[in-house]
Amino acid sequence: MRFYEAVRLALSMIRVQKLKSFFTLLGVMIGVMFLIAVVSIVEGMGHYMQDDLMGKLIPINTFNLRQTPNVTLGGVDRATWQEWQRRPRIKEEDIAPVLAALSPGTRAAVVSQDNLMVESRYVPKPKQVDASNVTAPWFDIKKMGVTEGRVFTAQEDALGAPVVVIGTDVASYFFPSVDPIGRELKVGHIPYTVIGIAESQGSVFGISLDKFIVAPYNSPLKRLTNRHGVIDGIMIQSSDETTMLANEDAVRSVMRTRRKLLPQQKDNFVLETSDQDLEFWNKIKGYLVVAGIALPAIGLVVGAIVIMNIMLVAVAERTAEIGVRKALGARRQDILAQFLVESATLSTLGSAIGVVCGIGISAIIASVSPLPTHVALWSIVVSVMLGAGVGIAAGVYPASRAALLDPITALRAE
């Protein structure tokens, strides 16, 4: 008997017993539904973390030389925190040797940052804003353009010009009714002139990334963000991944030499990458994946047991039919195939319904919660294969019982 005929026969059997088939499929359906939904959450979060969140905080092929990581999404324990606090700060003297060690074509920007009071004459209330003073390559590294005005030049940085580029939230708060370009903005009481409005950086987890101002590194702001020749860090962007690794090694060895660290001593600075910051996410992902496997596995095992029982009942109910088929020339393998295909078709159908439900759940989660979801193609493929596999596994025993039936005994069954 040909394969498609066996499938057709199986489908017709399923059609006559719709309700029973549906309940039979429930286990597989629910299992697959969970699989699709959980994987879609994991994948969605993963995409979000990697592309949106980290992409915004630390650009691609970029690392920060800092005293401690800027982004600590996972939280740190007390001991680590205390060790971080004992570390020496990064100094202005470190800048030149570090930059000298970088491969050609590498971009680097010095960064100092603090939250400072900002005021303008158009709004009575001052407000705290994320204020940075950075060297000019910062805009290139962050790929940050302006919607209005311009960014500052290396020359303005060298001269310490009191000019500032502001985020859109800052622009709309401090200049509600006038064009901010060319207007004065006081940062920690120091008067600055607005020269550009940065394009919107969007938000992460609902927190706006547009509440910032950025000024030339050598501008007067420097006195407020960091004193005594201290800087927050250097942001270093390499042309590609390999160069980035080389640059990391180079920077690490320069810093260790400068700080006279012995080989057995650990780094007392950090080369912060987005991968590092995502480590915590990978941990969470691990738990989710375990849940994503365990729940469907339970569903599938239950589904397999139900299918096996249903198939045993089917074999018992259709013993006479099996006898007739054998009398008419069906070989053992034909009967075996018939019932295997039937249980595989049943179970694949269940997983197909599960896939549809899973995609539905994923869409619902995405629309009613802040969790981003992303249905993975591989999870659909795996589900369908699992469906067929469970069906075959569950069908082996009943089908071989059917195949081994003695034709005369089977014929005599009513």
Added chain:
Amino acid sequence: MNNEIEEAPLSTTAERRAVTQVAGVAPGQEWAIVARGLKREYDMGGEIVRALRGVDIAVRRNEYVAIMGPSGSGKSTLMNLIGCLDTPDAGEYWLNGTLVSDMSDDQLAHVRNKEIGFVFQTFNLLPRSTALQNVELPLVYAGVGSEERRARAKEALERVELGERMDHRPNELSGGQRQRVAIARALVNRPAILLADEPTGNLDSRTSEDIMRVFSGLSDHGQTVIMVTHEPDIAAHARRVIVLRDGVVETDERKETFHERLTAFGSSVVG
């Protein structure tokens, strides 16, 4: 079918004796069935039931044979062996010149598919399939493509005058119609022999006559037919009657001789 076969005479007792007495020798092509010393025992929880105790039977192509005998005499057991649904414990069974008594299960399935057409007392149609689908079944297992299958199944149904009822399911058909579907199914793969175990056992006498007319027509066209029956009226359609008793052949004679005995001694000759 060609005239030569149609006019072929019944096998004689002497010919049958000759072909059944030589163990291990392949019979000539004119013999559809040769069984030599067939034995079949059932173990009923320690008690051995000897259903067949050494049966010799020879049937020529185009013969139409009725098997009679009291209940429990071994008729169905013999039919199952002839139909390759079962294998004997001892003895040899030649079908169309091929020894089938020691074939494997799958080989037997192949023989059943190609050489045997079964008609059962209880029709044994698949209840969820239409008449046409039922008739197509043997062709499915013969690996015939769906178009040819349909065509041949239709043709077989038309031969039993059920061309109009092809898409009906068994529960939408009368007993006689069901049995005709079963006959169409038995014939669709052009088997060498048609076997029927009490084909009219579940039918009223008028319908039984209809079915018997179908059988006679088939026989007239050269089909070899072996049929088990309890009723002398039904057996009268065959050309030769074998009576089994206690697992052995008691008599094996022309229908006419059988009927003479039946009139002389009454139904005790079969029961």
